[in-house]
Amino acid sequence: xxxxxxxxxxxxxxxxxxxxxxxxxxxxxxxxxxxxxxxxxxxxxxxxxxxxxxxxxxxxxxxxxxxxxxxxxxxxxxxxxxxxxxxxxxxxxxxxxxxxxxxxxxxxxxxxxxxxxxxxxxxxxxxxxxxxxxxxxxxxxxxxxxxxxxxxxxxxxxxxxxxxxxxxxxxxxxxxxxxxxxxxxxxxxxxxxxxxxxxxxxxxxxxxxxxxxxxxxxxxxxxxxxxxxxxxxxxxxxxxxxxxxxxxxxxxxxxxxxxxxxxxxxxxxxxxxxxxxxxxxxxxxxxxxxxxxxxxxxxxxxxxxxxxxxxxxxxxxxxxxxxxxxxxxxxxxxxxxxxxxxxxxxxxxxxxxxxxxxxxxxxxxxxxxxxxxxxxxxxxxxxxxxxxxxxxxxxxxxxxxxxxxxxxxxxxxxxxxxxxxxxxxxxxxxxxxxxxxxxxxxxxxxxxxxxxxxxxxxxxxxxxx
Amino acid sequence: xxxxxxxxxxxxxxxxxxxxxxxxxxxxxxxxxxxxxxxxxxxxxxxxxxxxxxxxxxxxxxxxxxxxxxxxxxxxxxxxxxxxxxxxxxxxxxxxxxxxxxxxxxxxxxxxxxxxxxxxxxxxxxxxxxxxxxxxxxxxxxxxxxxxxxxxxxxxxxxxxxxxxxxxxxxxxxxxxxxxxxxxxxxxxxxxxxxxxxxxxxxxxxxxxxxxxxxxxxxxxxxxxxxxxxxxxxxxxxxxxxxxxxxxxxxxxxxxxxxxxxxxxxxxxxxxxxxxxxxxxxxxxxxxxxxxxxxxxxxxxxxxxxxxxxxxxxxxxxxxxxxxxxxxxxxxxxxxxxxxxxxxxxxxxxxxxxxxxxxxxxxxxxxxxxxxxxxxxxxxxxxxxxxxxxxxxxxxxxxxxxxxxxxxxxxxxxxxxxxxxxxxxxxxxxxxxxxxxxxxxxxxxxxxxxxxxxxxxxxxxxxxx
Numbered sequence: 001x002x003x004x005x006x007x008x009x010x011x012x013x014x015x016x017x018x019x020x021x022x023x024x025x026x027x028x029x030x031x032x033x034x035x036x037x038x039x040x041x042x043x044x045x046x047x048x049x050x051x052x053x054x055x056x057x058x059x060x061x062x063x064x065x066x067x068x069x070x071x072x073x074x075x076x077x078x079x080x081x082x083x084x085x086x087x088x089x090x091x092x093x094x095x096x097x098x099x100x101x102x103x104x105x106x107x108x109x110x111x112x113x114x115x116x117x118x119x120x121x122x123x124x125x126x127x128x129x130x131x132x133x134x135x136x137x138x139x140x141x142x143x144x145x146x147x148x149x150x151x152x153x154x155x156x157x158x159x160x161x162x163x164x165x166x167x168x169x170x171x172x173x174x175x176x177x178x179x180x181x182x183x184x185x186x187x188x189x190x191x192x193x194x195x196x197x198x199x200x201x202x203x204x205x206x207x208x209x210x211x212x213x214x215x216x217x218x219x220x221x222x223x224x225x226x227x228x229x230x231x232x233x234x235x236x237x238x239x240x241x242x243x244x245x246x247x248x249x250x251x252x253x254x255x256x257x258x259x260x261x262x263x264x265x266x267x268x269x270x271x272x273x274x275x276x277x278x279x280x281x282x283x284x285x286x287x288x289x290x291x292x293x294x295x296x297x298x299x300x301x302x303x304x305x306x307x308x309x310x311x312x313x314x315x316x317x318x319x320x321x322x323x324x325x326x327x328x329x330x331x332x333x334x335x336x337x338x339x340x341x342x343x344x345x346x347x348x349x350x351x352x353x354x355x356x357x358x359x360x361x362x363x364x365x366x367x368x369x370x371x372x373x374x375x376x377x378x379x380x381x382x383x384x385x386x387x388x389x390x391x392x393x394x395x396x397x398x399x400x401x402x403x404x405x406x407x408x409x410x411x412x413x414x415x416x417x418x419x420x421x422x423x424x425x426x427x428x429x430x431x432x433x434x435x436x437x438x439x440x441x442x443x444x445x446x447x448x449x450x451x452x453x454x455x456x457x458x459x460x461x462x463x464x465x
Numbered sequence: 466x467x468x469x470x471x472x473x474x475x476x477x478x479x480x481x482x483x484x485x486x487x488x489x490x491x492x493x494x495x496x497x498x499x500x501x502x503x504x505x506x507x508x509x510x511x512x513x514x515x516x517x518x519x520x521x522x523x524x525x526x527x528x529x530x531x532x533x534x535x536x537x538x539x540x541x542x543x544x545x546x547x548x549x550x551x552x553x554x555x556x557x558x559x560x561x562x563x564x565x566x567x568x569x570x571x572x573x574x575x576x577x578x579x580x581x582x583x584x585x586x587x588x589x590x591x592x593x594x595x596x597x598x599x600x601x602x603x604x605x606x607x608x609x610x611x612x613x614x615x616x617x618x619x620x621x622x623x624x625x626x627x628x629x630x631x632x633x634x635x636x637x638x639x640x641x642x643x644x645x646x647x648x649x650x651x652x653x654x655x656x657x658x659x660x661x662x663x664x665x666x667x668x669x670x671x672x673x674x675x676x677x678x679x680x681x682x683x684x685x686x687x688x689x690x691x692x693x694x695x696x697x698x699x700x701x702x703x704x705x706x707x708x709x710x711x712x713x714x715x716x717x718x719x720x721x722x723x724x725x726x727x728x729x730x731x732x733x734x735x736x737x738x739x740x741x742x743x744x745x746x747x748x749x750x751x752x753x754x755x756x757x758x759x760x761x762x763x764x765x766x767x768x769x770x771x772x773x774x775x776x777x778x779x780x781x782x783x784x785x786x787x788x789x790x791x792x793x794x795x796x797x798x799x800x801x802x803x804x805x806x807x808x809x810x811x812x813x814x815x816x817x818x819x820x821x822x823x824x825x826x827x828x829x830x831x832x833x834x835x836x837x838x839x840x841x842x843x844x845x846x847x848x849x850x851x852x853x854x855x856x857x858x859x860x861x862x863x864x865x866x867x868x869x870x871x872x873x874x875x876x877x878x879x880x881x882x883x884x885x886x887x888x889x890x891x892x893x894x895x896x897x898x899x900x901x902x903x904x905x906x907x908x909x910x911x912x913x914x915x916x917x918x919x920x921x922x923x924x925x926x927x928x929x930x
Binding site: 328 | 692705712745753755777781782838
């Protein structure tokens with residue numbers, strides 16, 4: 001029996017105890033957005049420190065001006081093989097608020113395992129999927145390695161955050177202050193989903209983002225359109241023109257230089273995407289849509305994974321209540337975001353947008369811009385050996401090819417690891433789209449937990465080879 | 466001494482008493498928007514009925530589901546000369562609310578005459594200008610005619626409304642129900658301003674209006690732009706395109722057939738407008754603007770008086786709070802109004818707008834329209850004899866040519882008199898732009914009241930000739 005097989009067998013044997021430990025963590029009401037639960041966040045952090053200590057990590061709670069971080073090291077001196085790769089594992093122990101409480105069928109912080117309507121065994125409870133259940137798959141995999149073989153197969157640093165659900169205010173300063181301590185070969189982030197219930201997935205790219213607000217100002221006060229309508233500039237009209245001109249008839253963004261750094265998806269990856277069997281009718285139909293609205297000539301998956309966008313996320317101006325008021329407002333504003341891919345520069349895109357606005361400003365109008373931040377897209381080179389190893393390990397566990405997928409959204413942690421720690425991230429998770437994260441009745445499939453734990457055991461073995 | 470001169474002399478002699486009567490009316494707190502003041506509105510109506518009764522009118526309070534109307538008749542049987550023209554005089558006795566009360570330098574319902582910083586004698590009080598002071602100029606002119614000569618010089622019907630400041634909900638049903646009773650030769654409406662403090666004015670045209678709301682709907686719920694951005698239609702983008710395409714580069718409205726029924730201003734009137742000495746730098750500069758934003762090739766006065774417009778008066782969609790949310794909203798909406806001139810048909814304009822929207826609806830999007838009403842523009846033929854007579858009478862009083870002006874806004878009463886009673890209206894008023902109507906510290910120049918009363922005495926004489 002190989003070491004790995006013994007470890008996997010240990011996971012099976014110990015599963016009852018593993019689940020009990022997860023239940024303990026799920027009972028802690030570590031809601032990060034509500035200051036009333038700050039004590040519970042600290043209790044969750046301390047609980048994790050104690051568990052990691054038991055596994056031979058040098059673990060500590062690191063207090064911040066918000067909720068604490070948990071940092072734990074398992075290095076050569078702790079038993080890791082010399083020369084083995086050094087991975088940084090990231091998860092978060094804080095959870096979303098639970099309101100509206102009356103929509104929960106069982107109390108959110110009283111976890112239990114039950115069989116759902118589809119016959120699946122699922123773990124009920126806030127945080128079961130996002131992200132306590134997920135992070136515990138890694139902890140339990142480490143435990144099995146430690147208990148079965150006496151040590152972990154490679155060097156591991158763990159970072160657990162307690163503010164992921166409340167904007168991560170302490171994250172950047174913490175990473176910057178502990179850059180050396182957290183410096184590793186690459187990161188493993190466990191906060192994402194599988195492709196479907198049978199198919200493991202690794203996210204190899206995430207779109208970046210430029211977030212910008214524009215406020216168009218004209219007259220010094222709101223005007224009555226009976227008295228001023230005609231001669232007075234109307235900021236909403238200006239905004240309409242700016243937005244209307246931002247795309248061409250083919251759905252392409254018209255900003256100057258917008259597509260600089262945008263590459264086509266490599267054929268190999270595109271072929272793999274085509275093989276995923278993505279059901280675009282179901283995807284769009286689920287939200288009442290039927291036609292892809294992005295760039296002509298690209299599939300829905302490409303439109304959301306590998307193509308950049310310009311979207312208006314909010315707009316307001318003038319009278320917006322019941323009935324009608326014939327006001328010409330003094331100002332109108334819009335929040336506009338750009339999803340970025342490849343090597344698009346978030347700040348160049350911001351400049352191009354500002355130029356697009358300024359070129360459409362009539363006399364008497366001015367534009368004020370608010371920079372709401374930005375981050376470049378992230379791409380993990382699919383030829384890297386650690387990706388190949390993780391892919392193979394996941395396939396071994398799930399007996400199905402690992403889907404190399406992308407994410408249309410921006411997970412800030414991946415970008416920060418890249419920009420501050422200068423390391424790439426592999427995003428591997430076992431959650432599902434129906435886990436009801438951020439909603440009442442959150443659950444995590446029991447299989448996600450058991451096979452997730454086994455998956456990490458395999459991945460650690462594969463990376464150490 | 467002519468009859469008119471005797472009447473004018475009587476006005477001078479009686480001015481103290483006239484002002485006392487106005488003060489009585491100003492002390493009544495007839496705020497129409499606040500149900501708590503309904504009793505005060507009724508008291509004001511009764512006060513007017515009693516005053517008009519004293520002048521030989523057959524006056525009565527007409528209760529409605531809201532605040533009462535006051536209707537009074539003075540016809541041939543009451544002493545008016547046979548064959549004399551029959552005029553309908555309109556004013557309103559209700560006033561605006563007074564909040565914020567702490568910005569009033571004197572209590573709003575304790576009227577008094579004082580000298581202001583510019584050395585003008587002014588009548589202080591809520592309603593002094595809008596519209597109690599104005600309507601009393603007509604009542605006092607009638608009184609002088611009656612007391613001095615024993616009768617009015619022509620047939621007069623008076624309609625005083627008590628809901629003008631609260632949307633006039635009873636007006637249309639009342640006009641329709643009393644169409645025969647209110648049927649006269651033409652109407653005199655006293656609720657407007659002079660051209661400037663020296664120059665009397667008659668408004669001979671008012672722009673009409675089409676008011677419309679459009680709601681663009683796409684997905685069945687708000688979407689996250691990380692997950693759906695690209696493939697999902699964005700209603701704000703659609704709205705931006707609709708608005709951006711509504712004007713061409715010359716400021717012309719692009720809706721199909723929009724300019725049907727729009728005529729150029731007659732040369733005579735245009736020459737008179739040019740002579741008004743309108744200070745466009747001051748007009749625009751007063752609200753922080755410097756450049757006319759309307760159709761290229763038209764003066765500011767034309768842009769606001771005689772040219773139609775398309776304006777967005779309100780827009781909302783997506784996330785509009787602090788910070789940023791990358792939502793693709795399920796819907797976005799805009800309130801859009803068109804100021805109309807000449808013979809433009811409000812409903813044809815509405816249809817053209819809806820066609821403009823529908824032509825720009827991408828797949829998966831639908832538009833819902835809310836009709837917020839409409840009314841055609843009003844034009845008083847400047848060659849009509851009653852206009853010439855009123856113009857000359859005003860010139861006699863003010864010793865300055867009467868300005869024939871237009872109004873960029875829509876005064877519903879004029880349109881309703883035209884559409885329901887089928888009569889034209891002359892809008893003659895003595896208020897000033899600095900009267901602070903609808904604001905704290907409302908005032909009416911004493912000269913507006915004295916010379917306004919004298920003006921009506923002259924106009925009645927002129928019309929009777």
